[in-house]
Amino acid sequence: MAEKKKKLKSVKRFGARYGRRVKHKLAEVEAVQKGKHICPYCRAPKVKRVAAGIWNCRKCGAKFTGKAYSVKKEIKTEKKEEEPEEESKEEKEE
Ligand SMILES: [Zn+2]
Numbered sequence: 001m002a003e004k005k006k007k008l009k010s011v012k013r014f015g016a017r018y019g020r021r022v023k024h025k026l027a028e029v030e031a032v033q034k035g036k037h038i039c040p041y042c043r044a045p046k047v048k049r050v051a052a053g054i055w056n057c058r059k060c061g062a063k064f065t066g067k068a069y070s071v072k073k074e075i076k077t078e079k080k081e082e083e084p085e086e087e088s089k090e091e092k093e094e
Contacts, residue, residue, distance in 0.1 A: 033069040047071060
């Protein structure tokens with residue numbers, strides 16, 4: 001059985017040069033870099049990279065910072081755990 005070949009896609013532009021290992025690594029990075037990401041503001045998968053670390057949502061227009069080649073790892077919903085009631089400090093009267 002033939003082994004499954006990874007598709008190089010964006011790295012095909014290098015042709016037969018530079019070696020397979022480096023190219024496969026770059027392909028992984030570029031797939032994320034050039035792909036669409038989920039917007040942390042409107043949750044639409046419309047975020048594209050503008051420049052290193054700068055991302056722009058094409059739906060709501062939000063421009064924000066992230067990692068150079070990807071939006072931050074996971075966009076977590078902001079769920080702030082309600083802190084237990086603060087213990088009231090008893091003020092001592094003089
Ligand atoms: Zn958005």
